[in-house]
Amino acid sequence: MTEALIIGIYVFVLAMFVGFEIITKIPPTLHTPLMSGANAVSGITIVGAIIAARTGSAEISSILGLAAIIFATINVVGGFLVTDRMLHMFNQKKKR
């Protein structure tokens, strides 16, 4: 095991703890928005997709990268917008 892997594991474990702790009691109304918001966050893999596609060559790796960018962007853009749409609905109601 390399030092880089170990450090990754440290960071991973700590972030898991943070993830477990911040989600505690959550009202049922927010289950779906949280799900779709978190889902959008998992689109962070877009960073990797950009790195994969950066050569812009016609080689397989770049084509895979392009596909990855498209999929990841759908996930990110769609996810955040859909979440906002849902939450907007609740907020509107509360203001009255």
Place this chain on the structure above:
Amino acid sequence: MTEALIIGIYVFVLAMFVGFEIITKIPPTLHTPLMSGANAVSGITIVGAIIAARTGSAEISSILGLAAIIFATINVVGGFLVTDRMLHMFNQKKKR
């Protein structure tokens, strides 16, 4: 800034988040035990003290290291024992 420093900062920030999140509502009875328990944990600097004193030479660094070990061990041993003593009292009461 070196990569090592940055990684340290990542780990530090994540651990701060964990620390902030795990302490939420805490009954007043536990304020003092938590304080002294956390205090004992900060004695983790004993790891550094051992490293500092490992040469066992008569040089200043080792003497500083020896002093550091003594202080850190007082903190660790005293802290955990005193916390346990306090908590023992509460527990006893509850069992009846």
Place this chain on the structure above:
Amino acid sequence: MSATAFSPLVAILYLVSAILFVVGLKGLTRVRTARRGNFLSALAMLLAIVATLVHIEVLSWTWILVGLVVGGVIGAFAAFRIPMTSMPEMVALFNGCGGAASALVALSIVWQSVLERGENPAAVTVTSLLGTSPALTTVISVLIGSVTLTGSIVAFLKLKGWISGKPVLLPGRHVLNLLLLAGSVGGGVYFALSATDPTLQLQLLLGVTVASLVLGVLLVIPIGGADMPVVISLLNSYSGLAAAATGFVLQENVLIISGALVGASGLILTQIMCKAMNRSLANVLFGGFGAEDSGGGAAKDARDYVNVTSYSPEEAVLVLENCESLVVVPGYGLAVAQAQHTVRELADLMAKRGCQVTYGIHPVAGRMPGHMNVLLAEADVPYEQLLEMDTVNPEFRNTDAVLVVGANDVVNPAASKDPASPIFGMPVLDVQEASTVMVIKRSLSPGFAGIKNELFEYDNTMMLFGDAKKILQELVKEFKEIAD
């Protein structure tokens, strides 16, 4: 990062982005802060993307821009076009995209760093070039990403009704799944540890990919359509873990952190959802709940019921017009009939006559968490009128009438009375305590749990058979006639 040189500035930007993700997700757990939380997460994502673009040596912008624009347009279009009530399907699809992206990134890294090297490609393997642990995390990323992709697609199809929502229980499916999993993991480990031949390594990788794609299908197929929200939440957690695995491959902390955040919060949310249905996660995943052969108390049609009294809308209005308090209990049927606007119209008419109208919302009514809230919010029902289960349950004994619109399991008294019932222990709405209970549904067919509901036989229950929207429209019409 393996692909690029270390830059402190970019590392700091990534750190800020990770912090914003934490703060954003935390915000999403409170109604007051949810929207800002989502916004902060989106900002974090933007920051991460910009930092990446600044950081890496982009050799050609074309594909990156094409990818961003195409994906962005599709995503935005989908997000704005779909009706609110199809949210779970949409989230499933988006989630599948995330899984696919993680798997594709890992595959692309393999091609790029090994197969497409200028030197003799036959001489190097992923392991010899990148090291054992990146090779291992690559294959983990591919495995989890692929399972997420096909699992999400199956969930989507089930929710859309394009394939049967019924659990498909293949014989020996547990053994088959175990074999596939063992094959994928074994192949992956062999890929990372022992392969010395690049051709073999490539074959192994493709084998793992195919096996995990199949596994994703087989894992979700045996789960009933109505359990899909739980499955999606779990797959969402997986897509986070896949992103984290990609982060290990690229040695990028921001991916590891955000991926782990999603992984952990997805797991917690899945557990919360299972708890609300009073079932274990294992039961959801492997129980084949809702299949034809589901346990005792199964009911298919009217033959199981005695003493059911059916009423006409006119008769119902005679009761309703004298009510001083009404609780509307919506369920999945409201969504099917798209009757949210009509129910609101009726409620407004009643309120105008001085009746106090509230809505009793069961946490798992409908087919996704918050389903009823979303539906009623779309019809502009005031937020204050929506009462949660714990608030409304003590009120029923003082309520004149309850109007159950397309709900079934969430008002089934067996859940608290009959220990043999499959839903025994799930907290339900005690509508039977009210003076009169009106139930609108099309027939005596069961709800999601596939069991009989003796509420329909109670003496104070009036059944109004028909499509929810049609019945409600008739009620509204009758009411208006009275008013004239």
Place this chain on the structure above:
Amino acid sequence: MSATAFSPLVAILYLVSAILFVVGLKGLTRVRTARRGNFLSALAMLLAIVATLVHIEVLSWTWILVGLVVGGVIGAFAAFRIPMTSMPEMVALFNGCGGAASALVALSIVWQSVLERGENPAAVTVTSLLGTSPALTTVISVLIGSVTLTGSIVAFLKLKGWISGKPVLLPGRHVLNLLLLAGSVGGGVYFALSATDPTLQLQLLLGVTVASLVLGVLLVIPIGGADMPVVISLLNSYSGLAAAATGFVLQENVLIISGALVGASGLILTQIMCKAMNRSLANVLFGGFGAEDSGGGAAKDARDYVNVTSYSPEEAVLVLENCESLVVVPGYGLAVAQAQHTVRELADLMAKRGCQVTYGIHPVAGRMPGHMNVLLAEADVPYEQLLEMDTVNPEFRNTDAVLVVGANDVVNPAASKDPASPIFGMPVLDVQEASTVMVIKRSLSPGFAGIKNELFEYDNTMMLFGDAKKILQELVKEFKEIAD
């Protein structure tokens, strides 16, 4: 780690240790799990120590063992010997030890890696040898560690009463503190960034050490003795941050993680404690609360009071023997008089006569959080009889008698009635609602906040002047006589 080669096994052991610290600290926040939590933290520490010993190349065990044994014996001895009621002092001292250790480790690293090198020491500085950021974190560790050390010692002395608990308000202290802080930070930065001359660097480091030691004293001296628990909690947070800084110097993640955990949890706990007193942290640190010149409503003695009626223990017993319900409200005076056993004796006698006895515990009664709980636990008072403020407050109106033993501020009605009062807004126990209030204290001198308490003038208040233990003993004696 700079001092040793990387070892995956040790890194994993450290990770397990860090996880145990998290789980342990979390456990400490619930009564049910607190003891196990403390045990897990101790286990984590043991694991970290063992991993370190296995890992590093120990050239001589003598000093390490001597250090561990000497420190362990002193720590254990102190922990077992001190009475429960001196906990805050003890924690302060332990905390000072932690700060000192962090500072010493940082200093030792400087000596070891720079000054004691075989080569020409004049040619290298900390910065040139270890790099800028380790140099910077070294000086941070020294700074925070030193402030923690002397600050904790002053807190200890104030609590012990060896120096005056009164705030010592030097003129111009804010300016002086700012200068010292600026000097330390400036010196530290210069040390890390620009020094090229090892002699100058050494002088700077010693200068920073001395300045921070002085700063620690000056920061705590102006704070009143009764605010020491808050100060100790804050210093506790600092000692965590010092440990984290040491972790940066050594590039050891387990130190960074545990240090940050303590830093963060200490901050939160400090805030919680300030909130319970309804004061801001800034007010605690810089307000000089409890000084001679403290604002309106200050009261020194009996001249400020009219209409105070003093009773004898015999008269009090006449009232008590007819009570059906009694709430004992203990305060700081109970601790001073060490009257916890006697109060319990009285309560038992009352209970035997059929009176229902409970204790009303204010969250900041006494001089440390949980002070009263610890005290009464020592006297074996059953846990169920201790009621928290929110539980007991609605009960007072139905209570026959309240026995206030050495409490003052926590039963001061001005907190809810008089907006000009310095303690206005702090939630208090509404003892005046009971039929009779008996107050045991030695005189009419004020409590910690230094203000008048008009409760003593109320018509339903009976003052019993004298040392709490003595008065209670007399009450017990009278009671026994009645029983005979």
